[in-house]
Amino acid sequence: MKKELKIILAEDDEGHASLIKRNLKRAGLMNEIIHFKDGQETLDFLFQGKKDKDEIKNVASLLLLDIKMPRVDGIDVLRKVKQDEFLKKMPVVMITTTDDPREIDKCHELGCSNYITKPIDYDKFVAAIRQLGLFLLIVEVPDLNNMI
Amino acid sequence: MASHTNENTELGKLKQKIAGLEKLEQQHKKVEAKLKTVNKQLQASENQLKAYNEQLRESEQKLNQQKEAAEQSREFAESIIDTIRQPLLVLDKNLRVITANQYFYKLFQVSPESTKGNLLYNLGKNQWDIPELKELLKKTLPEFSAVEDFEVEYQFETIGHKIMLLNARELLQKQGKERLILLAIEDVTKSRIYKKELERLNKELEIKAEELQQILYITTHDLRSPLVNIQGFTKEMEASLNDLKKLLEKMQIHPAEEKSLNTIMDEEIPEAIHYITSSTTKMDNLLKGLLSLSRLGRQKLTFRKLDMNRLMQQVLDDFEFEIGKNQVNIEVGNLPDCMGDDLQINQLFSNLIGNSLKFLKPEVPGEIVISGGRVENGCRFVVKDNGIGIPREYQEKIFGLFEKLDPKKPGIGLGMNVVKQVVEKHNGSIEMESELGKGMKFSIFIPD
Structure with a gap:
């Protein structure tokens, strides 16, 4: 994994965000995590003006998306990211409390890279995030800078 | 010789007379026989006449009985028609009303006097002057000789808005007689209103059921979210407790305080953590069940x-x-x-x-x-x-x-x-x- 990889976390529940951050760190990921509290904030950041887009271009990014968020939900963000010429190669991992098989199918159809349900059982939760961490440690995140 | 000749002549005359008399008698016998025959024939004719007379009387009796039966049937039919709670009209070929039943007068608030003999379109302030009805009776009916469930919706001046189903039938008449039309009118205004209301309520029920499913889904989902935190941070706290324990072990603590500290660290906090964890697990199972139930209701089956x-x-x-x-x-x-x-x-x-x-x-x-x-x-x-x-x-x-x-x-x-x-x-x-x-x-x- 490239050193510069930034993790963009869209999660409206601050507790969940904190638990995800803690466990990613414990799994050995020391990357910077940028946290947004809803889909709109996330989209604003990803689709900001052309000038600032360089900021995203310069670092490889990975998106962790919660599905249920106020205003714009995770599925909308996923759809917009995958429709964008520039952002569509960014890996997107859905992390959500929903384990509805059809919701999962929908995310896969829209092109998410991975789907993790947040189990209430914290041991399982930790294991899931740890696995995500391991996945992130070995995954090749495309350098968005070279894509234009 | 002469006298002899005379005698002969006389005898001959006598003989002739006798012969004439005999002939006459024969003739008389013949006439008598004929008379007898005629008399017999006359008697037979009289008998026949009597028989005819009898037959005639029987026929007349029968005719009267039939007439009575016909009258009864007519009364019977009329009383049935009058009892039917559906307006009925009999019209002639020019759509002039020949007769109507009680319920027609009642429903459309018209009198028999103002109805019978009048054109259908002129009844009750021309309220029957309905274009669709004209079309039905003048064009469709002669072509098909029966029309069923023809729907007419009309705003009547006297009785207001009505939805009606019309059944018309040409009555079969013997040759030479003009055709008659039986027009039955079914007032379905109320049942249509009920049907519409029922459909509306059904739709509302469907929407409500869907809303309920949605509420069930959202609430159960939203209720699970805080559980992730409760369970997660409880475990985090447990880990912190273990760290704390290790730190405390390295510290010097007064023996009097050590005992109560141990009670807190080894019994009270772990017990609290145990109940928080097991309760959230239990609640999670409940919510999971509700979620799957709501999913079952929301899912479209393929x-x-x-x-x-x-x-x-x-x-x-x-x-x-x-x-x-x-x-x-x-x-x-x-x-x-x-x-x-x-x-x-x-x-x-x-x-x-x-x-x-x-x-x-x-x-x-x-x-x-x-x-x-x-x-x-x-x-x-x-x-x-x-x-x-x-x-x-x-x-x-x-x-x-x-x-x-x-x-x-x-x-x-x-x-x-x-x-x-x-x-x-x-x-x-x-x-x-x-x-x-x-x-x-x-x-x-x-x-x-």
């Missing part, structure tokens, strides 16, 4: 042919851990393909097998036998176990919502209700046979 051998293997794979742990012997026969929704049929068998696994007898090796076959118009599947079974008095309850047979067992009493709902959504049926201590047998029919 029916297709299912490879049941494959589906059953998937279901059993999910139970691999439990089956291995309890060393349960699973026997699966060759299953027929069936029509159904993939996810729901999967859920159905998951719940049944999960149920069997949950209620095995601890003292004997568990056994679950799954079989299936084609039956008329569908498939029948049987899931049988050698578990603890359930007493007869509880058997009706097991498909109910939140019915738990054993409060000590995990679960919230939704599994069997889900099974029932899935079967119902597939228009199938499920039967259960069980006896306490002798295991359970579920037989499921899924139609094609």
